[in-house]
Amino acid sequence: MVSPLSHCHPFLVILLGIHWIFATVQAQGNVSLGDFFSANDKNITWQSPSGDFAFGFHSIPDEKDQFLLAIWYVQILDRTIVWCANRQNPAERESKVELTSTGLVLKDPKGRELWRSKSLKNDAQASHAAMLDTGNFVIASRNSGNIWESFKYPTDTILPTQELDVDGSLSSALAEGSYQEGKYQLRFNNGSFILNQIDMFTGKPYNDYFILGNGSRLIFNKTGYIQIQNSNGSLLNLAPENAAPNPESNYYRATLNFNGVFTFYSYPRNPSGGGSWSAWWFRPRDICSRFVDSTARLGNGPCGYNSICEPINGRPNCTCPPGFSFLDEKNPYNGCKQDYTSYPQDCNPDGSTIEEDRFAFKSMQFADFPFSDYGILQPANEFECKQSCLRDCSCAVAILQDPTLSKDGNGTCWKKKLPLSNGWFNRDAVDRTALFKVLKSDASRKNPATPNPSDENQNQVILILGVLLGTSAVFNFFSLAAISLIFFCLYKRRLRDFNGIPSRRDLETNLRFFTYKDLEQATNRFKEELGRGAFGTVYKGELPSSFGNYVAVKKLDKFVQEGDREFKTEVKVIGQTHHKNLVRLIGYCDEGEHRLLVYEFMQNGSLSSFLFGVLRPRWQQRLQIALGIAKGLTYLHEECSIQIIHCDIKPHNVLLDDSFTAKISDFGLAKLLINNTRTMTGIRGTKGYVAPEWFKNTPLTVKVDVYSFGVMLLEIVTCRRCVEIEMEDAAILTEWAYECYSEGIAEKLVENDEEARSDLGKLEMLLKVAIWCVQDEPLLRPSMRTVSMMLEGAVQVPTPPCPFLANPLSRF
């Protein structure tokens, strides 16, 4: 209850002067022992005599029946709270504050204590209290002066006549419009007043991000100056700069804002037209740059993790980089999260990215994350920087210092992983470019996070990739090969024992196990046949997976008699391969007598239909495809855990995805066709692609694939098949190509191909590589790694010798 004590002597306040700590001020207020009021719609407050400040319950906007015991400006309609008792602990409706002899006590409606004023002086009994015109609420005892003052317990704001000593501190609010305690502090530390962030989980302070000044007392004097008094007593004026304050006509306050900027504000007392707080002075001037100094690198910066801070009018403006969005839409200062996180589900065990071509880069100039790098390439150009980040599954962003911008002419690439900290954007100070690895927009629907595994069985299509021999039945990429070949291939490896029954998802290879029924359903009872090959029949199915909505289901009718273990072994070998230039095995079924393999679906069919179709594909696209195949083979030969010889490299067995990335299919299956005695009976290579040693009784090596690649490279260059009987003298492509090359008329090979003819240097390089690959002598053929490097231009291609040991014609 409020009791205006009319019989008391006139309300007298000795306004606190600059040295109030030493002044023995006795406020003779009109709040008496036993006075109280409650948090409700009556809005009772205790006001200062001038009517400038009110002490009361402030109803928290947007939070029904939650109240703060606070002090605010009465005259300013837009409520500005300068002090608050229970910022961490809001009071519910009908909570009550009362002046008792031990001080102010805030209790909830059930009588539980929420907050109480701690007496500055032990044992002193409160006798009365007052809301002063300075904004200070004081509790006094009859003979010991003030025993409590709100000025001694500031929240985020100080007012004229208020001071901070070595024990005082300000603590920012959590967010705009919030009153909860946030992550910034202003406090005294080791001889200075500093601004620092705190660890939100423990409250421990980080290093300062700004030093306001040296001294042991921060004073906001009555005239409106903020100053720091140093040890010898002299005063350093901080604010306002270059202007004389006028407290008669303005309210002043200095607040450590939720965004970490300590700001001096003024507000006209008699505003003509709606007034507003204007910021006169603030520190730091550019908060974003303060957090890229090494002393302040700890903490999550003004914008939180994975975000970019840009100073706009002294305030941090927080944005999310490409591929990221705000963690909390309502609070942009809280950091960002990656929309699609590739780590770790898209990573190979060796840390490389599984499907590189699903990612692209978005660049942002003048942006940097100075601290989160885990790898540095130097010297590096943009291409190398992107490639390194693309292939490295952990890499979220690469920061490039362009070679042309650096003093020594060497570019640098810093690779960063999540969380990205202390990101900033500054046109004047940052000379780097951030390259963000993002999921391509057309790949987003393939986001593995989206499909619900339990749904997968319900949908239909599975496209099984046509295999060794495509048939052109429905889709011409399974083009019909008249003579089907069964290849004899060897894995140079120890066979490992894979015992045990696969679970629904094989943890080692991440392959999915399907029941026969699943696949029957997905293919609509094996309705749509895509092709028939050496291993069985391929059906189209619709079945959502990480790789799209379609799959290819290959039904291996030839293996029924084979040992179960052999099948599982091969499946695991295939399942362990991860490369962007290999068709991905998604899962398998080995139920009863059924053996099925489920592959990702390739939208653009086979290289065969692409090369030999009606329209000649673009030169550059063909070169990319050739390089992709070379890389896929390099992986099979040298990089996967178990060496795999493909044995049937030809355009039918290279498929193209929706972005025309070449993917080798049907690797790893030839092993299943080898009979127990390992004889080559009945096995023939595809005419034109087969290395001569096929026909000799010598062990097969990876060089058989190099040979076939060479033939195929010529096909890619010329867009014609390796054997075209009707072309008479030029019927055998390898021979014709060598002839043209050795006679110096290489352009004859690409007669109607303007793009190729205008790129004769590259054409010659490709021819030389191909001729090296098709050497009759296997030892002369380069490895696929060397071939890849040659195609990339990383190594020179020497002049090749004649590839034919004997009269070429005798071979066919």
Ligand SMILES: *[C@@H]1O[C@H](CO)[C@@H](O)[C@H](O)[C@H]1NC(C)=O
């Ligand atoms: C104290 O007195 C002032 C005027 O002298 C009045 O405005 C204010 O409401 C009074 N406060 C209380 C708690 O009675």
Ligand SMILES: *[C@@H]1O[C@H](CO)[C@@H](O)[C@H](O)[C@H]1NC(C)=O
């Ligand atoms: C108390 O304040 C609230 C919110 O400002 C207002 O809606 C309500 O009408 C006020 N009650 C009285 C009695 O003035």
Ligand SMILES: *[C@@H]1O[C@H](CO)[C@@H](O)[C@H](O)[C@H]1NC(C)=O
């Ligand atoms: C305090 O500051 C002084 C000088 O500024 C410095 O030499 C000293 O190491 C600091 N002490 C601590 C604990 O930071």
Ligand SMILES: *[C@@H]1O[C@H](CO)[C@@H](O)[C@H](O)[C@H]1NC(C)=O
């Ligand atoms: C504060 O003191 C330190 C050394 O104690 C000095 O380096 C620094 O310049 C001083 N800062 C100001 C604003 O005087």
Ligand SMILES: *[C@@H]1O[C@H](CO)[C@@H](O)[C@H](O)[C@H]1NC(C)=O
């Ligand atoms: C406040 O500081 C300013 C600048 O130092 C000074 O001119 C003014 O007299 C001071 N005011 C009081 C009340 O001490």
Ligand SMILES: *[C@@H]1O[C@H](CO)[C@@H](O)[C@H](O)[C@H]1NC(C)=O
């Ligand atoms: C007091 O401190 C100020 C600022 O640090 C300095 O300029 C002045 O010389 C000092 N005076 C004495 C007596 O130390």
Ligand SMILES: *[C@@H]1O[C@H](CO)[C@@H](O)[C@H](O)[C@H]1NC(C)=O
């Ligand atoms: C940042 O700036 C942009 C445009 O200047 C603005 O739309 C956005 O609201 C700002 N964000 C913050 C957090 O200030």
Ligand SMILES: *[C@@H]1O[C@H](CO)[C@@H](O)[C@H](O)[C@H]1NC(C)=O
């Ligand atoms: C720049 O890179 C080249 C090649 O690696 C190296 O030889 C040179 O020393 C580098 N320059 C500097 C200044 O590091």
